[in-house]
Amino acid sequence: MxxxxxxxxxxxxxxxxxxxxxxxxxxxxxxxxxxxxxxxxxxxxxxxxxxxxxxxxxxxxxxxxxxxxxxxxxxxxxxxxxxxxxxxxxxxxxxxxxxxxxxxxxxxxxxxxxxxxxxxxxxxxxxxxxxxxxxxxxxxxxxxxxxxxxxxxxxxxxxxxxxxxxxxxxxxxxxxxxxxxxxxxxxxxxRVPLPRALDPIVINSGVAHNHAAGDYRVRRAECEQAAALLGVQQLRDLSTVDLLRAEKLPAPLGQRVRHVVTENARVLAAVQALRSEELDRLGNLFYASHDSQRRDYEVSVPEIDLLVDIAKEDADVYGARLTGGGFGGSVVMLAKAGTGSDAAARIAEIYAKRSGQRPSVLVPQAHS
Incomplete structure (x- = not known):
């Protein structure tokens, strides 16, 4: 003790x-x-x-x-x-x-x-x-x-x-x-209430990250460089109409801009989906966010992608995505109410077998 x-x-x-x-x-x-x-x-x-x-x-x-x-x-x-x-x-x-x-x-x-x-x-x-x-x-x-x-x-x-x-x-x-x-x-x-029809799930992949290390810092610097080249204070100042302009930036800056601009739009859409309880739409926004992090922002890793793919195969899960700064860490999922604990256990078990990692289910917490 x-x-x-x-x-x-x-x-x-x-x-x-x-x-x-x-x-x-x-x-x-x-x-x-x-x-x-x-x-x-x-x-x-x-x-x-x-x-x-x-x-x-x-x-x-x-x-x-x-x-x-x-x-x-x-x-x-x-x-x-x-x-x-x-x-x-x-x-x-x-x-x-x-x-x-x-x-x-x-x-x-x-x-x-x-x-x-x-x-x-x-x-x-x-x-x-x-x-x-x-x-x-x-x-x-x-x-x-x-x-x-x-x-x-x-x-x-x-x-x-x-x-x-x-x-x-x-x-x-x-x-x-x-x-x-x-x-x-x-x-x-x-504060926006989560619909009672949802069970949030958080599974730690077992792959740790470190924000004081280089990759996160590089992404932030890339965003600052892109904003300067596009003549704005922050990428927040851009909208989807600016993406054509952003695509002309030196690689990979256009990809970074596309993620940030589309992710901001997804947050606004997710808030609307929560309020109207459009759960399938909310799940699709989660998957789109993960794809953007994987392809445009390049902060995912194979283990995280595997965890999201396994969640996508589960009938009780609406959506899943990498959460946090990336390069490891956890996946957040949304499941049908009452299914969260069982779905999380299933997904973690399959992931452990396929990845060799030791995942942990953090939400919902197991009752002792």
């Missing part, structure tokens, strides 16, 4: 907080292009417990990654990147202090159910849980949207992962069973 906060630090915590992982239903690689996204929260949570100290020392323990009883430490104001889970704690304290928020040292205990490298925002879940706890512990005057922006700054400015605003916004503001329709340029959001 993992040690508790009391076991490690000799006294109880003052504050406890948590934040969920998220699954993006549709709208991939659109957030850093100023576009639309449609995520929702998942049951898996990151939990933190904190107690303030009188000095500037931060002492941190992670149930998931620390060796037994191993407490890592650093001084406030002396944060440096170490390519380690502690970077997320350091990043939060550095960003808060740069924004003018006064902190003292603290002790922190961390535990997460959100699998790493799964495309389900494990890092944003950690950032937001820590930010929520520190906001309460030190009575920081930080509203909800600014808190999410701080979470993005931790990833971009300290950790070095060029992620968009969707992950911290979804982790902080989304709910289970409720999609968060977010305009990432205007930072406007609306």
């Amino acid at each position: 993992s040690p508790s906060f009391q076991d490690l630090f000799g006294h109880p915590p003052e504050v406890e907080a948590e934040a969920p992982g998220r699954v993006n239903l549709i709208g991939e690689h659109t957030d850093y292009n100023g576009g639309y996204v449609l995520p929702m929260a998942i049951p898996q949570q990151t939990q933190v417990a904190l107690r303030r100290r009188a000095d500037k020392r931060v002492r941190a323990f992670s149930v998931n990654t620390s060796r037994s009883g191993e407490i890592l430490e650093y001084e406030l104001g002396q944060e440096s990147v170490g390519k380690h889970w502690l970077d997320y704690v350091k990043g939060v304290t550095q960003v808060l202090q740069r924004e003018g928020h006064a902190l003292t040292g603290f002790e922190i205990w961390i535990s997460s159910e959100v699998p790493l490298g799964s495309g389900l925002s494990s890092s944003a879940s950690l950032d937001v849980a820590i930010l929520r706890a520190l906001r309460e512990l030190f009575s920081l005057p930080v509203e909800d949207v600014p808190l999410a922006i701080l979470g993005q700054k931790v990833e971009n400015d300290f950790v070095g992962a060029p992620v968009g605003i969707m992950d911290p916004m979804a982790v902080h503001l989304a709910d289970q069973g409720m999609a968060l329709f977010l305009d990432t340029r205007l930072m406007r959001f609306e």
Whole structure:
């Protein structure tokens, strides 16, 4: 059994907080292009417990990654990147202090159910849980949207992962069973209920990714280059009538533009389909999104494609697609109500046999 906060630090915590992982239903690689996204929260949570100290020392323990009883430490104001889970704690304290928020040292205990490298925002879940706890512990005057922006700054400015605003916004503001329709340029959001006729499914492929690595960064740079060549601030400013112009760009920039422009349109169509409960249409949008990620954005991998293909063969599944940044991670699916658990188990079993990977069904959660 993992040690508790009391076991490690000799006294109880003052504050406890948590934040969920998220699954993006549709709208991939659109957030850093100023576009639309449609995520929702998942049951898996990151939990933190904190107690303030009188000095500037931060002492941190992670149930998931620390060796037994191993407490890592650093001084406030002396944060440096170490390519380690502690970077997320350091990043939060550095960003808060740069924004003018006064902190003292603290002790922190961390535990997460959100699998790493799964495309389900494990890092944003950690950032937001820590930010929520520190906001309460030190009575920081930080509203909800600014808190999410701080979470993005931790990833971009300290950790070095060029992620968009969707992950911290979804982790902080989304709910289970409720999609968060977010305009990432205007930072406007609306909660859209999922029809009761749907069972969401999330299956982790077993192939991990790393957003701080090169491929994700390359895609973002390609989008910025394409926008500059087309004379717009962001690819959000383009519509389908601009695709002929985009096709004349040097390869592969035209493909990247086509994905972003058509994906934005698919998000808007998906919101309409949710509201009108057009489930077959919604499923087709999922498959079209996956094809676009595979062909135009080139962020899928064979294992993910296999998982989607197996889902397509299942009579209870309306649609399936890669979710998250890509290059591994998870697939999100929509199944007929009441069939989600059985369909997920079937699909995961077939996938394991064909791929040799060890998938895990994250949604719906198995009942113990």
